Amino acid sequence: MTDPKGLIRESYRIDGITDAECRSILIDWALSLPDGQDQKTALADQLAQHSPENPDHPMTVLLREGLETAPKRTGRRKRA
Numbered sequence: 001m002t003d004p005k006g007l008i009r010e011s012y013r014i015d016g017i018t019d020a021e022c023r024s025i026l027i028d029w030a031l032s033l034p035d036g037q038d039q040k041t042a043l044a045d046q047l048a049q050h051s052p053e054n055p056d057h058p059m060t061v062l063l064r065e066g067l068e069t070a071p072k073r074t075g076r077r078k079r080a
Helices: 007-011 019-032 039-050 058-069
Strands: none
Touching: 007 019, 007 039, 007 058, 019 058, 039 058
């Protein structure tokens, strides 16, 4: 599940939502992803699900930006 709390889905239902509000929601969404969930895959899933009907929505813009700048997985984990 790539939107466990329904945060992204709900952001598309808020009339007049701002870029700043979407950024806040996106951060909360990223923090709520399950351990081990690949963020880039989750972003792509959400973008595919919501962008066709909402191409100019501020969340769509942020999802695209996030997908372009998401860190690439190296397969290695940093040890503390």
